[in-house]
Amino acid sequence: MSAPLPPSLHAELAQLLGDAWLTDPGERLAYAYDNSRRLALPDAVALPRTREQVQALVRACRRERVPLVARGRGTNTTGASVPVAGGVVVSFERMNRILDIRPGDRCAVVEPGVLNGDLQTALKPHGLFWPPDPTSAAYSSIGGNLACNAGGPRAVKYGASRDNVLALTAVTGAGELIVCGTATTKGSTGYDLHRLLVGSEGTLALIVEASLRLTPSAPARAALRAVYRDVSSAAQAVARLMAQPVTPSMLEFMDGQCVRLARDVGGADLPHEAGALLMIEADGDAHTLAHALDALKRAAAGEGLLSLDDAADEAAREKLWAARKALSPSLRTLAPGKINEDVVVPVSRIPELVDGVQSLAREFDLPIVCFGHAGNGNLHVNLLYDPADAAQSERAHAAMGRVFELALALGGTLSGEHGIGLAKRDFMPHAVGAQTLAVMRQIKRAFDPDGILNPGKLLPDE
Template sequence: MSCSTPGPEPLPAAFVAALRGLLGEAALLTDPADCLTYGYDNSRRLTLPQAVAFAQNHEQVQAVVRLCHQYRVPLTARGRGTNTTGASVPLAGGLVLSLERMDRILEVSPGDRLLRCEAGALNGAVQAAAGRHGLFWAPDPTSAAFSTVGGNLACGAGGPRAVKYGTARDAVLGLKAVTGEGRTLTTGAYTSKSVVGYDLSRLLIGSEGTLAIITEATLKLLPRPSQTRLLRAAYADVTAAAEAVARIMGQPAIPSALEFLDGEAVRLAEEYRPTGVPAGTGALLLIEADGEAETLPATVRAIEAAASGAGLVELRSAGSAEEAETLWACRKALSPSLRKLAPKKVNEDVAVPVTQLPALIAGVQALSRAHGLPIVCFGHAGNGNIHVNLLANPDDPAQMGRIEACLAALFRLVLSLRGTLSGEHGVGIDKRDYVGWEVDADTLEQMRAVKQLFDPLGILNPGKALPTATGI
């Protein structure tokens, strides 16, 4: 029996038989109960696939794609489903191709500062392998322990360290991938310098599996600093904190992480787990600096000087790993606190130029008042990437009516500040229809032409990343 939904036509029997012959019985699911787990991701959306296949290597991925191309079966590739925008939900049914069994680390070359792995390798496993050589891979999303390298690359993951070390696009030397026709692509080089041909690696990273399925990645590793120091700065209000961020990022000593929490975020986190934040704090910055013993003290002094100024209530420095953990505790307590308060909150990961942070935060506060919705802001302030959390119940039609209007106003605000609608979560389904607000019509037309070239039948992750019309 095959999984099915009311919409899609049943999968051709010859297609299912060919898949079973290619992968074996244990690597193909067709029972609806078994398929259900692969129909949703962390966006809480669900569409039941008609079958789920597990590939063991690049050659199997290529063969599966060729079968899907031949039979015109929609194909959604996925890792562990930690995506928050619905990018790995199989909207058109069809086949889900899981790469979770392709988790080998194929090569570590400390001298070349690279690691080569399959797409299903966990970010945490990569960090452990690199760490044995005193190295690390820059992307460090909250889901690092559970998310795959392929998934990180598909959505262009970043994390707190992106402020100093960059995002996924900055951390890859080359890729191996399969196009929608089943062609193998090999992009990039094993060297940090290469200008031969077009840069297809950066094109595929962030494309959410709509152009090609990444099967293997050669990652650029960085030396791990020997020391870190954490500062926690409490401010009277969000304007003072946002202005401090601009000052910190406007001087040469770059922090390795610069996290922002608005006053409501601080209050909720402290209610969940008290960590000693001064009462009445209107906003909080967590500032991490890293480096070597000889240089780190000067870096810390420069950051402390930039963090000081009007509105500063308290500036604390962690003197030990235990104290650093205490200072980080406020940030770590925030997510469970928000889940308890609003299990179905709407979380947007917009980004603006750092100098526009004060205007963004002030604008969000105005939107909260205008639409009668609680909004909590926190995120990676060092690169202007703020997670704007609208706390409402999507099951309440009246509240959802206000949510949609508030979201539209938020996106207009972000774009007016020369920002972008997604800093690291990707587009998926959530922001697909708003892409035309940020990308002009001629550029969008060229993007659709690129999609057509890589995936002429449109079988790869249909319905994601690009709007079908000019927007909403």
């Protein structure tokens, strides 16, 4: 925990920010936690409205060596925005303007506090959208999406946040304003710094403006639901789907445990012999969509397929998605708490990942279910337990460490879209070589020479 803020710093920032400088314990508590359920009280909270205020704030805190933790809406699950070292939380909720929408350039310029859902609403009349669509899209901020490289189901076709940003303006830990990238869709002028900042979890710089790459909305879409005898059959279908020319706009996976829950608890219409399920969507022009759907049907068909249903209209599509929507509420019937991590493996290794996870479930005597973005090999491993039971809690955290080891052993990595934060920081030396970690630390020092930006996150202690 950091020492109390120096009185001179408190007076300086109170004058800079006025009523946007919060020190009351009740007000600070609202910024002490995120969706990881971890909690640490900051010494103060800043709610800047301008980049100039952010610069002045960073320079003042650097002078006094006070930690700064950038915050969007706190929807992340890894503890990345929890102020474990105290200091000042910088919430960007008041920097929430859409500065420009340029349909001809397929570009939107926004401040970091703009909500993903609000941006999508503003883009809709222009026939455009910003592809990242995490589950929290309605209430997560663009700055937060960029900080952890958020993805979502559409990433299989359209990419994650890093693939959909053109330029960033940010304030480094030295208080310097830098502009990275370009508003053009092509550029080869020096280092690719804007892509470096995306996914850095506020450890390198504080984003104050983003130029985003937009995509035209497809006029039509259609869905398929493929039910398989076992995970191996479903994974082989994923490989076939991703090998043919028509890229699905979504390709979601549910293991047998998920299917059972969706059927028995959520009421979804699914066969009892189902061992895995794929939800497949295609989008495109109404005249060509039927051909794309046929190609996806051919790829989905094969050994182990039990049923293949398609949706002729939006109502039918919603009915097909009912199994996926019934899943999260159903998980609550198994246990009051869960650890949800988003490991990634090569698509061909999905069966080994799911089999290994089920072996761990038996070893640690806890239910574990897998679902997620199969086209990217990005599965959400949900380990269910009772946090009030000390023995279960200990087994749950030990099992999750083994899940990380399993993913790495299969040629995968620790996170596809949630990031590292606190939850996976200690596993970084297993995922990244010592020389690579050393380069990452050098980059950290170049951007943040005094280590005041989000200390204790992402990089393990030396």
